[in-house]
Structures are given as C-alpha cells and as structure tokens.
Amino acid sequence: MAKAPLICQADLANTLIQGGHFDRCTFTVTKDSSIMNSFSFCDYSLDIDDFFSQSVTLTGGRAFLLDDAGLGNAFGEVKFLLISAKYSSTFTSDSDKYIHLIYEGNTYPIGSIHIWTGQPGESAGSGITLNPNGTGLTSPQFSGGGLVLYNPHSGSVDLKIVVASGGPTLSAGGASSGTSGNSGGTSGSSGSSGTSGTAGSSRSYYGTSGTVITLQT
Amino acid sequence: MPNILSTDQRNIKGVDCNPDKQKKIVFEGSSLKIVMGSQVLDTVNMSSLFHPASINGGNFKKRIYIPSEGSYNLYGGNIAQDQGEVSLIVVRVKYDKSIPEGDRVIYWEYKGNIFPCKNLMFLTGKTLDSEPHQGWDLEPYNADVSPAPVFSPALDPQPTSVDLSLGGIKINNPTLKEVELEILVMN
Numbered sequence: 001m002a003k004a005p006l007i008c009q010a011d012l013a014n015t016l017i018q019g020g021h022f023d024r025c026t027f028t029v030t031k032d033s034s035i036m037n038s039f040s041f042c043d044y045s046l047d048i049d050d051f052f053s054q055s056v057t058l059t060g061g062r063a064f065l066l067d068d069a070g071l072g073n074a075f076g077e078v079k080f081l082l083i084s085a086k087y088s089s090t091f092t093s094d095s096d097k098y099i100h101l102i103y104e105g106n107t108y109p110i111g112s113i114h115i116w117t118g119q120p121g122e123s124a125g126s127g128i129t130l131n132p133n134g135t136g137l138t139s140p141q142f143s144g145g146g147l148v149l150y151n152p153h154s155g156s157v158d159l160k161i162v163v164a165s166g167g168p169t170l171s172a173g174g175a176s177s178g179t180s181g182n183s184g185g186t187s188g189s190s191g192s193s194g195t196s197g198t199a200g201s202s203r204s205y206y207g208t209s210g211t212v213i214t215l216q217t
Numbered sequence: 218m219p220n221i222l223s224t225d226q227r228n229i230k231g232v233d234c235n236p237d238k239q240k241k242i243v244f245e246g247s248s249l250k251i252v253m254g255s256q257v258l259d260t261v262n263m264s265s266l267f268h269p270a271s272i273n274g275g276n277f278k279k280r281i282y283i284p285s286e287g288s289y290n291l292y293g294g295n296i297a298q299d300q301g302e303v304s305l306i307v308v309r310v311k312y313d314k315s316i317p318e319g320d321r322v323i324y325w326e327y328k329g330n331i332f333p334c335k336n337l338m339f340l341t342g343k344t345l346d347s348e349p350h351q352g353w354d355l356e357p358y359n360a361d362v363s364p365a366p367v368f369s370p371a372l373d374p375q376p377t378s379v380d381l382s383l384g385g386i387k388i389n390n391p392t393l394k395e396v397e398l399e400i401l402v403m404n
Contacts, residue, residue, distance in 0.1 A: 018270035020305065020403055022263040025244040027307065029276045029403060037278045039307055039401045041244035046336060048240045051251055053259045079335065080242060082249065084261055094269055098343045098351040106330060109342030109351035111304060112266050117335035119322035126322050126333050160261055164242065164251070167319070 060154035076131020079166035090155035120167030274404035293355030301356015313394035357385035
C-alpha cells in the first residue's frame with residue numbers, strides 16, 4: 001500500500017499531505033491520516049479477448065509509437081488501453097512527473113496512470129483507435145489513430161503498457177488486424193502487424209513541438 | 218422426428234463460452250490483473266502509485282445519472298487550479314442490465330475530440346496553482362472570466378459564451394437507458 005511521502009523541507013514541514021493511492025482495490029484519497037474520499041474498483045470487471053503487455057523505458061526526449069499490436073478490429077480499434085508511468089530518481093520536482101500522449105493530432109498529459117476503455121463494434125468510433133493511418137508514417141499526428149508517448153524531460157520514465165481487444169466483431173490477432181483498409185498495399189510498413197508495433201527500424205517523427213523525436217527501438 | 222435446430226460447427230470454432238476461458242480485467246489487492254479463470258495472466262502493480270494533490274487543491278466524488286440521449290458537463294469547480302486544470306479524473310460507468318453488451322458505451326468530449334468510454338476512464342496529469350501546466354482542463358472558457366484567457370493566435374471570432382471545445386468534459390449517453398456514473402476529480 002502506498003503511503004504519503006515524508007516531506008522534510010522546512011517550508012512544508014507543517015503541511016498536511018493530501019493524495020490518492022490504492023488501498024487494496026480501492027483508490028483512497030487521504031489528507032495526513034484522514035480518509036477524504038474513496039473510489040472502489042473491487043467489483044470492476046471488463047471482459048476482453050486478447051491482450052498485449054509491454055514494458056518500455058523512455059529515455060529523455062524519446063518517443064514511442066503505440067499501435068494496435070495486431071489486436072484491433074477491422075478499424076484498428078481496441079477495447080482497453082493502460083499506460084502506467086514510473087519516474088526515475090532524477091525527477092526531483094513532482095510537477096515534472098508527466099509525459100505526453102499524442103493522439104489524433106492533440107497532446108494530452110499522463111501523470112502516473114492512464115486508462116481508456118471502449119467497445120469496438122461493427123462501425124468505427126466506439127473503440128480506441130490505435131491503428132496509425134497511412135503508410136508514410138511521417139508524423140505522429142495520425143488523423144485516423146495511432147498513439148505516441150513522448151518523454152519531454154531529460155530523465156527516463158518506465159512505462160507499462162497494456163492493450164486489450166474485445167467486441168463482437170473482432171478477429172483478434174488475425175490477418176485482418178491493423179493495417180488493412182487504411183494503409184493500402186504497403187501495410188507491412190506500418191509496423192502494426194508485428195508483436196509490438198514498435199519493433200521496426202528506427203524512424204524519426206515530428207512531434208507537435210516541431211522537434212524531431214526518435215522512436216525507441 | 219422432431220425438427221431440431223443445431224448450430225453449424227463451422228461458425229463457432231472461434232467461440233469459447235466456458236467462463237474459465239474468458240479473460241477479464243479486474244482489480245485484486247493493489248493490482249490490476251488480467252485473469253482467465255483462476256489463472257493470472259498479467260499484473261500491473263498499483264501499490265506504489267501515489268498521486269499527490271495540490272496544496273490549494275482538493276477532491277470531490279459524485280454519482281450522477283445521465284438519461285438516454287442525455288449529456289452531462291463535468292467541471293472542476295473550486296478545486297481546479299486558476300485556469301481550471303485538475304490533475305486526476307476517474308469515471309466508472311454502470312449500465313442497465315437490459316442494454317446489450319455491444320451497446321454499452323458512452324462518449325466523452327474534450328476540447329473538440331470525442332472518445333469512447335466502456336466502463337472506466339482514469340486520467341492523470343500535473344498542475345500548477347497559478348498557471349496552465351499539464352492537467353486536464355475542466356474549466357470551459359467563458360468570456361466573463363477575468364482576466365480573459367489570451368489565445369495565440371487570437372480566436373476569430375472571439376467566443377462570447379461557454380465553449381466546450383476550450384475545456385470541460387461533456388459526457389454523452391447514446392444508449393436507450395439511463396446510465397450511472399461515479400466520478401472522482403482531484404487536484
């Protein structure tokens with residue numbers, strides 16, 4: 001069970017530390033030793049078909065292209081996405097403990113954990129689109145899916161990623177996964193049909209900041 | 218001889234209705250686990266997760282019900298930092314049992330983008346008290362806010378009313394029944 005960290009700085013010595021942590025299957029918000037709120041996951045359950053799990057270390061300035069890992073339905077959509085981030089000891093300021101999630105041309109923050117769920121179905125849009133659109137892969141700002149995790153700091157961040165499929169029309173892991181339909185004849189180049197979608201050769205992408213970032217290989 | 222209908226075996230080769238073979242994502246102990254029957258296939262340990270609140274922040278939890286075809290606007294209220302950002306949003310969704318499994322999905326809109334939500338979303342970021350940082354913006358833009366936010370490039374025309382594309386989360390329920398949401402917001 002996580003506990004509030006000890007704060008030894010003189011200016012914070014008398015400050016009560018408020019924060020959230022998992023106390024077994026309940027996310028509990030405490031202030032000092034008092035429970036302010038709780039949110040139970042004990043009865044949570046999500047049926048899935050297949051899943052893919054990977055640990056990645058993102059060194060400073062590096063990015064990671066996450067695709068459907070072959071689990072997506074005909075639209076490249078999956079049912080579950082989890083990204084958990086742990087920051088190295090070089091992160092001395094808590095406000096720096098974030099990475100960027102670049103998705104469909106927009107940048108979102110991830111602090112410690114990020115979970116999305118969807119319901120892939122017979123039409124596009126109800127699942128989480130992780131199939132990068134297009135064959136060129138010249139930009140992470142895929143309008144049709146694909147997701148880039150970017151570490152804008154100098155210190156490294158350990159990520160745990162879980163992608164799971166599900167839904168009535170899925171053919172998880174099958175030949176129809178990922179790139180068909182979107183990418184045309186050169187589907188193999190997108191990297192989505194492999195085991196991780198990131199195992200291909202190192203390519204450079206342009207992040208939203210305009211700075212060249214390079215895929216972790 | 219009775220007319221007995223039977224399933225064409227060729228069509229069920231990919232189906233396994235044995236509950237022991239159904240993979241599930243559950244929370245057990247302080248971990249998120251992927252299980253199949255009694256087997257644990259993968260684990261994400263949450264025990265070391267600590268999400269600190271801002272010194273001037275807080276938290277709230279609410280349970281809401283969104284009617285069929287209805288929507289709900291989630292705002293950060295007075296726990297958000299000055300520009301409306303919060304550092305944690307958790308939403309769990311529960312559906313009426315009569316809704317078919319494949320129809321159990323709602324949608325949330327954030328800054329003009331629409332995302333599905335089956336039964337859980339867990340968003341985190343980092344905020345600073347007096348300036349926008351890396352949080353989730355739950356303050357919809359309103360021209361009455363003082364000082365007015367400065368956009369670069371300038372928006373044309375300038376918005377004069379609440380514009381959800383500039384902040385706030387709008388949750389839409391397209392199902393045929395009311396859905397129940399449990400929401401935790403923290404900053």
